[in-house]
Amino acid sequence: MKRTASILLLTRLWLLGMCMMLAACATQLAPAYDKAVVDGLAAVNTDAMILFASVSNGTDKSSFASRADKYNSLIGRLDALSLQAGARPMPKNKVTDAINRALDKRGSTGIVDDDSTPPSAYAIRKVSDTLAKMRDTDRQQGVTAYEALAFKGQAVIYLDQAITYENFLQR
Known part of the structure; x- marks a missing residue:
């Protein structure tokens, strides 16, 4: 009886120790926070909203030349920010690897x-x-007010996603 109680106590202590070790593990699942990316996104967001406001009543292709530099500047800055945000190392997600191994054993397709x-x-x-x-x-035909609104709506969705994700990394 004493031996069973001792084994039970040791088992509980071992489980408690394992739980404490697992709780102490800090797995990073996202890249590190980068203030330059956040600041760049804030600036691009402001400039994009100014551009959208300037074309909100529609445009005529004959006046495109006055907006071409604004478009090109924003697109170039966004491409540079995308490269900067994507260049940070992403931690390897071991949970997904384990799930994919289990799925492979069952003959199922793994998670992309x-x-x-x-x-x-x-x-x-x-x-x-x-x-x-x-x-x-x-450039080709001008943008109607409805097209401008649609383009703005799509850009706002993606800007919101990018800004939210990057700000979340600042925990």
Whole structure:
């Protein structure tokens, strides 16, 4: 009886110790916070909203030349920010690796996990793509007020995602 109680006590102590060790583990699942990326996003966000406000009533292709530099500056800055945000090393997600090994054993397809690109880099690229499409449309035929609103809506979604993710990293 004493031996069983001792084994039970040792087992509980071992489990408690393991729980404490696991609780002390700090696994990083996201890249490090970068103030330069956050500041760059804030500046680009402001400039993009100014551009959207300036075209909110629609544009005519004959006046495109007056906006071309604004488009090109924003697109270039967004591309640079996307590269900067994506260049940070992403920690390897071992949980996904373990899940994929288990799925492979069952003959199932693994989870697609792009550990190489932070979500903010993807969102920033999508804002750049949106502004490039808006620039090209503006150059070819001008942009109607509804098109400007649609382009702005799409850019706002991706800017919100990028800004939220980057600010979250500042924990």
